[in-house]
Amino acid sequence: xxxxxxxxxxxxxxxxxxxxxxxxxxxxxxxxxxxxxxxxxxxxxxxxxxxxxxxxxxxxxxxxxxxxxxxxxxxxxxxxxxxxxxxxxxxxxxxxxxxxxxxxxxxxxxxxxxxxxxxxxxxxxxxxxxxxxxxxxxxxxxxxxxxxxxxxxxxxxxxxxxxxxxxxxxxxxxxxxxxxxxxxxxxxxxxxxxxxxxxxxxxxxxxxxxxxxxxxxxxxxxxxxxxxxxxxxxxxxxxxxxxx
Amino acid sequence: xxxxxxxxxxxxxxxxxxxxxxxxxxxxxxxxxxxxxxxxxxxxxxxxxxxxxxxxxxxxxxxxxxxxxxxxxxxxxxxxxxxxxxxxxxxxxxxxxxxxxxxxxxxxxxxxxxxxxxxxxxxxxxxxxxxxxxxxxxxxxxxxxxxxxxxxxxxxxxxxxxxxxxxxxxxxxxxxxxxxxxxxxxxxxxxxxxxxxxxxxxxxxxxxxxxxxxxxxxxxxxxxxxxxxxxxxxxxxxxxxxxx
Numbered sequence: 001x002x003x004x005x006x007x008x009x010x011x012x013x014x015x016x017x018x019x020x021x022x023x024x025x026x027x028x029x030x031x032x033x034x035x036x037x038x039x040x041x042x043x044x045x046x047x048x049x050x051x052x053x054x055x056x057x058x059x060x061x062x063x064x065x066x067x068x069x070x071x072x073x074x075x076x077x078x079x080x081x082x083x084x085x086x087x088x089x090x091x092x093x094x095x096x097x098x099x100x101x102x103x104x105x106x107x108x109x110x111x112x113x114x115x116x117x118x119x120x121x122x123x124x125x126x127x128x129x130x131x132x133x134x135x136x137x138x139x140x141x142x143x144x145x146x147x148x149x150x151x152x153x154x155x156x157x158x159x160x161x162x163x164x165x166x167x168x169x170x171x172x173x174x175x176x177x178x179x180x181x182x183x184x185x186x187x188x189x190x191x192x193x194x195x196x197x198x199x200x201x202x203x204x205x206x207x208x209x210x211x212x213x214x215x216x217x218x219x220x221x222x223x224x225x226x227x228x229x230x231x232x233x234x235x236x237x238x239x240x241x242x243x244x
Numbered sequence: 245x246x247x248x249x250x251x252x253x254x255x256x257x258x259x260x261x262x263x264x265x266x267x268x269x270x271x272x273x274x275x276x277x278x279x280x281x282x283x284x285x286x287x288x289x290x291x292x293x294x295x296x297x298x299x300x301x302x303x304x305x306x307x308x309x310x311x312x313x314x315x316x317x318x319x320x321x322x323x324x325x326x327x328x329x330x331x332x333x334x335x336x337x338x339x340x341x342x343x344x345x346x347x348x349x350x351x352x353x354x355x356x357x358x359x360x361x362x363x364x365x366x367x368x369x370x371x372x373x374x375x376x377x378x379x380x381x382x383x384x385x386x387x388x389x390x391x392x393x394x395x396x397x398x399x400x401x402x403x404x405x406x407x408x409x410x411x412x413x414x415x416x417x418x419x420x421x422x423x424x425x426x427x428x429x430x431x432x433x434x435x436x437x438x439x440x441x442x443x444x445x446x447x448x449x450x451x452x453x454x455x456x457x458x459x460x461x462x463x464x465x466x467x468x469x470x471x472x473x474x475x476x477x478x479x480x481x482x483x484x485x486x487x488x
């Protein structure tokens with residue numbers, strides 16, 4: 001895994017007036033597991049706190065370095081992109097992106113050396129309208145409509161994960177270290193297979209039906225590897241030996 | 245939000261030998277918030293349990309309907325695609341996808357009416373090699389390399405979220421209800437603005453420099469809405485009145 005993805009260091013998570021210190025700890029852990037380390041706490045109700053430490057379990061350094069701010073403006077001062085997480089639709093329409101779109105924008109800005117803030121409001125009431133107006137856009141995490149209460153740490157987890165993905169943290173499209181059989185090796189195997197199937201009386205050369213076509217389809221689709229082909233050919237050879 | 249996304253009902257989450265009932269509850273909540281409801285528990289250490297109820301907070305129905313199984317085979321019996329979550333790389337290479345790739349495959353299968361299982365192993369040790377061999381592929385959630393311990397509920401949250409996204413649960417590319425000003429309205433505003441700037445002595449018609457070009461760029465980029473344009477024009481009109 002490629003760590004220190006360029007850009008992660010320029011993205012901060014800002015939590016506003018969090019009620020439960022356990023949620024601060026769980027959010028710190030959710031961040032750190034995705035490589036984010038900069039946590040800003042605006043007027044946390046209880047911090048530092050033993051419960052935050054417990055829930056951070058391993059992300060204590062993120063908590064230790066967390067900056068406690070008296071105002072949201074202080075936490076955002078040097079940020080040129082501010083995205084606020086919002087669970088509900090607003091009467092005053094503000095540009096709304098889903099977490100993936102927001103992460104792509106945040107990642108692009110961070111890679112362009114800009115400071116970016118992802119802002120999460122209170123557990124119960126989210127962001128106030130005044131706080132919303134500090135944001136350039138809103139970030140919405142899609143949920144089922146009959147049960148949409150994503151808790152704070154889960155929201156931070158999804159957004160941190162999306163940011164990591166947007167910065168190129170996913171696996172390459174093909175993690176492919178297979179030592180595949182070549183076309184010639186496969187053809188040689190199919191000939192061996194067909195011969196053996198005829199010898200054991202499974203395949204009637206006068207009426208072969210779809211048998212070889214089906215078997216070819218299976219081994220082609222599976223992209224059979226050399227080591228597997230050797231096992232299969234060994235099975236055929238032993239079968240032929242028994243027939244003599 | 246579009247609920248009941250086609251396919252969600254055909255995807256189950258299977259948890260193997262979970263140690264802590266709190267993690268079962270938190271996983272149930274993580275599922276439900278993304279619209280997943282089918283939970284299978286293979287030999288849970290303590291279930292049902294009060295702590296599972298507490299952590300489920302609102303997803304009690306998912307817990308109530310959870311199926312407790314004696315074996316993994318029982319939980320998977322009717323599934324045609326089985327993907328196992330894995331945090332570590334394996335000595336025996338198995339096809340590995342990241343959570344997004346895995347969710348796309350799971351969603352495609354579920355939409356094709358196939359039963360799909362997403363399997364999560366023990367909190368400490370994950371899946372055994374024997375369990376791994378029940379899987380068609382492995383699902384890996386990318387994490388930072390120096391702290392990769394995603395807890396069970398967080399892993400279920402990320403995968404459930406990705407599944408929802410893969411089934412089309414994201415916001416449309418443009419959630420755009422703006423009542424934007426037309427080109428003619430904007431041109432009329434720019435003329436009004438330029439005239440006013442000349443009248444207040446800010447713009448020298450003999451040496452206009454980049455002023456109007458810059459201002460045009462700002463209002464064009466922001467895709468100024470009608471209601472905003474009316475406010476701006478009102479400001480210009482009042483300014484002109486004061487000058488008379």
